[in-house]
Amino acid sequence: MRILLWHVHGSxxxxxxxxxxxxxxxxxxxRGPDGRGRARTWDWPASVVERTAEELSGERFDVVLLQRPHEAGLVERWTGLRPGVDVPAVHLEHNTPxxxxxxxxxxxxxxxRIPVVHVTHVNRLLWxxxxxxxxxxEHGICDPGHRYTGELPHAAVAMNDPVRRGRAVGADLLPLLAAQAPVDVFGMNVTGVAxxxxxxxxxxxxxxxxxxAELARRRLYVHTAxxxxxxxxxxxxxxxxxxxxxxxxxEVPTAVPPGTxxxxxxxELLGQHVRKLVHDPGLAADLGRRGRAHALERFGLERFLADWDAVLEQVAR
Structure with missing residues (x-):
């Protein structure tokens, strides 16, 4: 299939x-929000090509993957095709409401005319x-490999735009974590919380x-959202x-079941968990191995792509 989609969520x-x-x-x-093109910080295959709005006017697609409400209007303006009418379309919802x-x-x-695909069951339930x-x-990712060393007794956190998003991503919790271990924050626009x-x-x-590579050097990862x-x-x-x-x-309680x-x-227990893993490298490594085994089974790339192929084929009929 030939699929049109915007570069909205890099991972x-x-x-x-x-x-x-x-x-x-x-x-x-x-390379603004409606024209980022190919990724610069992720590795994408040659099957992903860039087209300007002008070049899209002569293109035809089997499916359009919409991810934001205004994209249907862009498709019609740039190609003359109405998603769900002239070209099959799916709307992917990344976010909680x-x-x-x-x-x-x-x-x-x-x-x-356009089915909605949610990335978690909680999102589907709430919208x-x-x-x-x-x-x-559900999500799937390319397996980065077991790279954990945990050599730095630090807690890693990943969040984008923490100053703007604040409590939603748990930016206010960083001092609590830092009272237990040094905290390294990774992401976009994170310097404001340093x-x-x-x-x-x-x-x-x-x-x-x-x-x-840097995450794997930290003793543990804390998901603060x-x-x-x-x-x-x-x-x-x-x-x-x-x-x-x-x-x-x-979705975290089902994505990270007991033992993983x-x-x-x-x-208070959050802080205790951080302190426990920072001071017990053996426990940390064992928990990491069990977590990896679970994540490979639940969020493997093969299952993810097969699920998407089934939806795309159904929509494109």
Missing amino acids: WTTAFVQGRHDYVVPVDAG GGEVPFTRHPMADQS DTGTARTTVI DPGRGIRAHEDLPQDRMH RWTSLGLSLIEAMQLGVPVVALAMT GLVTADL
């Missing part, structure tokens, strides 16, 4: 484009999609492979063999 797209299809991503001179949860209406609610067709395809005096250091915009969809950084840490401590929010990580909503 998710990296897994998706490992499939057997041809993928077209819009690009513009400024905002607003008055659980009463938040999805932009694709109550229409029958009000009315009569729209919905399904869930506080070397408290032991909080920022590592910004690292290429994916470099970030994986209160209200986001299931973070791919959590799954990546588990597949790297890094032991994880996570808040028991959204330490999950809690108790902030």
Whole structure:
């Protein structure tokens, strides 16, 4: 198939484009939100090609993968094709709902032409999609390999835009964690939370492979998100063999079942878990091995791509 999609979520797209299809991503001179083109910090195959808005006017696609409400309008303006009418389309919902949860209406609610695919069961449960067709395809990632050394007795955290997103991603919890161990924060626009005096250091915009290498050197990974969809950084840490401590929010309690990580909503217990793993390298390594085995089975790339192929083939009929 020839699939049109935007580069919205780099880690998710990296897994998706490992499939057997041809993928077209819009690009513009400024590489802005509607024209990022190919990834620069992830490794994408040659089957992903860039096209400007002008070049897209002559293209034809088997499926359009929509990820934001305004993309359907872009498709029609740039190609003359109406998603769900002139070209088959799927809407992928990455996010948990905002607003008055659980009463938040999805932009694709109550229409029958474009199915909605959620990345977690919690997202599907919380979004009000009315009569729209919905399904869930859980995340899958490219196995980064068991790279854990845990040589640095630090806690790693991954979050994007923590200053803007604040409590949603748990930026306010960093001092609590730093009271137990030095904290290294990885992600985009993270310098604003750095506080070397408290032991909080920022590592910004690292290429994916470099970030994986750095995560694997830390004793543990802490997933601090209160209200986001299931973070791919959590799954990546588990597949790297890094032991994880996570808040028991959204999909985490099922994604990290007992014995594969330490999950809690108790902030005092969260700190105790961090301190326990920092001071017990053997326990940390064992927990990391069990977490990796689970993450490979639950979030493997082969299952993810097979699930997507089934949906794409059904939509394209």
